[in-house]
Amino acid sequence: MKPWRSLLIKNDKVNRIMPHLPDKTSPLFTQFERWSGKKKRLYITNNSEPGTNPFHLSQNLFANLVASPMRHERFSKTKSPKLLLIQSKIDMKSKQLKLCSIQSRTGKNSYVLNSEKVLEKMAKSPMVLSPLHLYSSKITNLNPSDIAMDKQSFLENYRIELINSIKQAYKNHLKNEAKEGDIGVIYDESNPKIMEIINILKGRQLQINLGALKESIGEEVVPSKHFLDSKTDMDLVILVYKLLNFLKN
Amino acid sequence: MSGTIRTANAIITDSYALIKSTERFFLPQTMIVNGGTSKFLRASYRRFMRLAPFVSQRAMVRSTYVDYIRYKYKIEDYDMKRRLVLGDTALPRAPLRQQILNTLNFIITAVSYTEKPKDKVQKTDIILARKILKNLLTMEYEKMKKNKVSDGKDYINFKLKFNHLTPGSQKIKPISLARNKVIKDFDSCIVYLNETVGLRL
Structure with missing residues (x-):
């Protein structure tokens, strides 16, 4: 960064005073929350909480x-x-x-x-x-x-465009190891179920079967059984879900 | 300019009234471990209802929420709905008590506010849970919107018998076919969400 720039952006001699009123407490403010007309929220301080499990939504x-x-x-x-x-x-x-x-x-x-x-x-x-x-x-x-x-x-x-964008997204992400929270994608023509929740060692996992729609999608879209990471591949998973929902009913 | 007013029970900022005492919204540990089933159900029902003022300031949304909780506890045949979405060969359902606990935590997450989130997960959980709750209530309202015009048929179709989730019946009008499809997509997503997270929405 150039020296004059840092002078402009950060000057220690200038005191910036943000307009802020001091917190007000008074015995007259009893139960002000009832008639303040503000949206109510529960104030969670993480120290006092009876810890709730995160949902990883x-x-x-x-x-x-x-x-x-x-x-x-x-x-x-x-x-x-x-x-x-x-x-x-x-x-x-x-x-x-x-x-x-x-x-x-x-x-x-x-x-x-x-x-x-x-x-x-x-x-x-x-x-x-x-x-x-x-x-x-x-x-x-x-x-x-x-x-x-x-x-x-x-x-x-529309279908062709959707399949193309799925293929495009597949080029960037593909991996074969299962982890907790991952989503399994298989191509099994004998299994009529499109979406299923199955038990694996670590818990439950969502499994999507593209083979159930064999007449509408070619096998070249998804070659074999693999897993999609639910952290990084969410856009791709949403595209796959859209395709399934479009074709199934 | 912003000012904060502190009272004994709350902190009132520019946009929110933050309620400090949260104990009465959680179930006590003794109740979770060794309360009887009917006691547990009634206690959890009371806590869901206590959260109603936090869901929205609008009376319409609040009453939709209250009606929804009442419907879930008293009327809904959830096992039937679940079977229609997941099929007969689905995995067994998680224990009811755990599901209700998770759902209570979910609603509390949706209406909570924290200045310093523990991590990114907590931050996104609060945002997403709130959006899901809002959309769920909007959809409940949409289901019942034309109930009076249709002589209560919407209530029977969407809430009692789940006709929109069953395949077949080609003789209906195109508009109700489309409506069934939209509501079916949403409902099956909610059931899958329940299965993957362990909720009972």
């Missing part, structure tokens, strides 16, 4: 899915965590509508449910998939007929 696939922010689902008009839904995005330049495998906040989005069967039945025009507020807005000035969508193969395209 950030390493749990289902906790991550369920904790994602709520979004409005177009067909059912109910709210649902957005990782359980598919994002459909309109590209405002090319006026193209498509389903995205990896959700992002850019652009104009709406959310539809994650099921190939139901979408095949219900998604018959771009109008029902696109965010409705665009059509009433005077700024975007958009007509439903302007939007282009590949009606025959947009679901097929």
Whole structure:
């Protein structure tokens, strides 16, 4: 760092006084918490606690899915965590509508449910998939007929894109040793169960079977039995879950 | 400018009223080890209800929470729900007492505040537990939103018989098909979460 820079950033001679009122205590403040109008929280000081076991929720696939922010689902008009839904995005330049495998906040989005069967039945025009507020807005000035969508193969395209992003993610992470809290992925065509919780030596483990959907995914996506680390590979696990949920019902 | 007011029971900061005495929200050790089943259930029920003011300031959310706890204790057939999601060959369920203890700890985690978290795990646990609780209550509200219009059928479908979790029944309208699917996804995620963490949400 250059010397003049350190002078500007950190000058010992300058006393920065943060505006802060001193803590107030007074006998008149009895039971102020009842009428203070603030959100109530339990104040946990880690010394006095009758220690609770940590849940390790950030390493749990289902906790991550369920904790994602709520979004409005177009067909059912109910709210649902957005990782359980598919994002459909309109590209405002090319006026193209498509389903995205990896959700992002850019652009104009709406959310539809994650099921190939139901979408095949219900998604018959771009109008029902696109965010409705665009059509009433005077700024975007958009007509439903302007939007282009590949009606025959947009679901097929979505599946291919999803599988491709899974393959892409697999290139970065792959390891074969099981650890506690890891997620097992197998390819067993004889086993009809897609997701299962099994007993291993150290406790319980989630096992995902991609072979149950053999007609829809090629074996080249997942070569053999392996484990995904729930700490580092959570994005990949979420993608795999999305694919399973999309195809299974 | 920020000011903090300290009273005998609480610290009131800019955004929160932090309650200092936490003993009455935890189950006493003697009750956990050798309380009778019905005593234990009633004691834990009381503690869940005591936590209601911490869940939200809005009466609507609070009443959703209270109704949810009451439904879980008195009405829900959890074994049936679990069987429908996991299948008949699933592993045996964890003991009830342990599940309830974990769930009480989960709710306490969701409504707690700590200045210096022990580690990163505690910090993320508090954030995620709160989000899960909020989403769960939103979803409970969504389930019952149209119950009056549908003559109580939603209550029977989603809460008593779990028709949305059973496969089949193709004759329903497309909109309710979509609604069933969305709620089914959420409910099965919650059951899997319960199984992996040892909860009973």
